[in-house]
Amino acid sequence: MATSQETDASASRPLNRRDVKVLSLSALGGAxxxxxxxxxxxxxxxVGQLFFPPEMPEWLRQIQTFGIFAAGYLARPLGGIIMAHFGDLLGRKKMFTLSIFLxxxxxxxxxxxxxxxxxGYAAPLLLVALRILQGAAVGGEVPGAWVFxxxxxxxxxxxFACGTLSAGLVSGxxxxxxxxxxxxxxxxxxxxxxxxxxxxxxxxxxxGLLAVYLRRWLHETPVFAEMQQKKALAEELPVKSVLRNHLPSxxxxxxxTWILTxxxxxxxxxxxxxxxxxxxLDASLANVYAILGVVVGSLASGWCADRLGSGPTIAFWGVLLAISYWVMMTTVSTHPEWLTPLYILSGFAVGIVGVVPTIAVKSFPAVVRFTGLSFSYNVAYAIFGGFTPIVVSVLMTVHPLFPAVYxxxxxxxxxxxxxYLMQTSSGRRLAVMPS
Structure with a gap:
């Protein structure tokens, strides 16, 4: 539940010009x-052709390449938890800047x-190491941006703030x-x-280095600054408190997060x-339009979450996501001319990513919010996001429509x-955010 310090720090705070500037710079850096x-x-x-032996079978090369992609996701929990730990104790802004530098x-x-x-074989190993560093960085960036x-x-x-930031991230x-x-x-x-x-x-x-410079103009969040002033920061390891007191969250x-992945x-x-x-099918152009659909969908789902509640919003977007992607994947083989409009609709449904952080960030009180969100998001993304490309690629050999089923x-x-959210106070208004 909310800390009294958070409520005092945030009550009746308007979204002024300075805050708009902060949000804009945050979204730009995140993108x-x-x-x-x-x-x-x-x-x-x-990359697979250049960093693996030429005699390697193509299917194995693809799996190895996606394995390197997955390495970035597997590194996210450690990097995210470490940066979140210091974000809850030292400040959001410091870690927010460090993540983009890394x-x-x-x-x-x-x-x-x-x-x-x-x-030789040192090339893919070095590539894995660099992907691990990237994963550690993004592990702190995404939850840090949502909290910020x-x-x-x-x-x-x-x-709407979470939807706007998600739209910014998707713009990347x-x-x-x-x-x-x-x-x-x-x-x-x-x-x-x-x-x-x-x-x-x-x-x-x-x-990215330019974004590091731009973040020099950000200021600490009012919630953290107030907690720091009142000496209301976590008195123990934040992750310990999260696992002991906030396991349902x-x-x-x-x-x-699994849905987001x-x-x-x-x-x-x-x-x-x-x-x-x-x-x-060449879906590169259709993919561009679909991502634009995600941007619009993220803003729309965030707006709906504020007015209708997180529960009804994620339920509606979940149905839309399932139906739209299934229709696209079962239709384009016989009607390739429908690819772009169907992909745009699926992209709009992917706008569910706008309401996901709204649910997650409201689940934790401010004192451990960064750590709680970072731990949950990054562990889930490491498991589900990291292995999804490999699992989907392999199981497509069993059933070609497995991506749509998934x-x-x-x-x-x-x-x-x-x-579930509609049956609890969580779906309407969690009392853990500013009034």
Missing amino acids: LEFYDFIIFVYFATV MSVPTLLIGVMPTYDTL VTEHVKRHHVG ILIGSLMSAFIKTTYSDAELAAYAWRIPFLIGGVF VVLSMGV AAIVVVILMTPSLLETRYG VAALGGLGVIIGV
């Missing part, structure tokens, strides 16, 4: 950092590192998609393999490759969570 993390998946094919440097290094032809923005707004704006995927489309249409396959694949990583690293937050990893990141491999199941979980 750049998310771009750095996911650009890998858009160039997974060429993302930018490995991204730059990936852009300049030698490949298998030069380093929600502690700058009043309770009845939390949903959009930037990555546009960069991928530009590189692949500008350069030949030979040029791409020779040097052009490095360009997105170099650009991402440079702009951990389970709930992990559940909604299915929406982002399968529908947005993997689907273009899946459609190209199975049906020979997404539909997680949409159903959204309905279950929505019903």
Whole structure:
């Protein structure tokens, strides 16, 4: 439940010009950092060809490449918990800036590192190490950003604030998609393999360092500043308090994070490759429109969460996600001309990611909020997000519609969570945020 310090610190705080500036810089930095993390998946094919032995079977190369992608997710819990620990004790802003620095440097290094032809097996090992650093960084960035923005707004704006930040983070995927489309249409396959694949990583690293500079203009959240002034910070290890006193909130937050992973990893990141491999469809442009749909959907779901409650919102978006993606995956093989509109609708349904942080961040009191959210989100993402590409790729050999089945199941979980929230005070107004 809410701490009295938090209520006092935040009561009747308006969303003024300074807060808008903070939220804008937070979303921009988050977009750049998310771009750095996911650009890998858009160039997974060429990276697999360059960083593994040429005689390796293609199916094994793909699994190995997605395994390196998964390494970033597996590193998220440790990095996230460490940064969240200090975020709850030393301040949100310090960790918020550190996370994007730790993302930018490995991204730059990936852009300049030698490949298998030069380093042999050391090349994929080095790539794994850099992905681990990126994972540790994003493990602190995403929950840190959610906490940062929600502690700058009043309770009845939390949903829209989370939706806005989610839209900003998803914009990083959009930037990555546009960069991928530009590189692949500008350069030949030979040029791409020779040097052009490095360009997105170099650009991402440079702009990430720019975001580090921009975050110098951020200020500490009023909630944390008030707790610090009143000496109301955690008196023990925050993660210890979370696991002892807030286990139901951990389970709930992990559940909604599982839904988020299915929406982002399968529908947005993997689907273009899946459609190209199975049906020979080029979904790169449709993917761009779908991501725009996610941005709009995130804003819409966040707005609805403020007005209708988190329960009804996640239930509706869960149904929409399950149905829209199933229809798309079962239709485009016979009606490829429907790909773009169906993908846009699925993208709008992926806007469920706008309400997910609203539910998770409201589940923890301010004193352990960063740690509670970071632990739940990162552990769940490491398990579900990290292994999803491998599991989906393997099980598609058993049933070609497995991605649609998987997404539909997680949409159903959204309905279950929505019903649960509607039956409790959680779905209406959790009393853990500012009045």
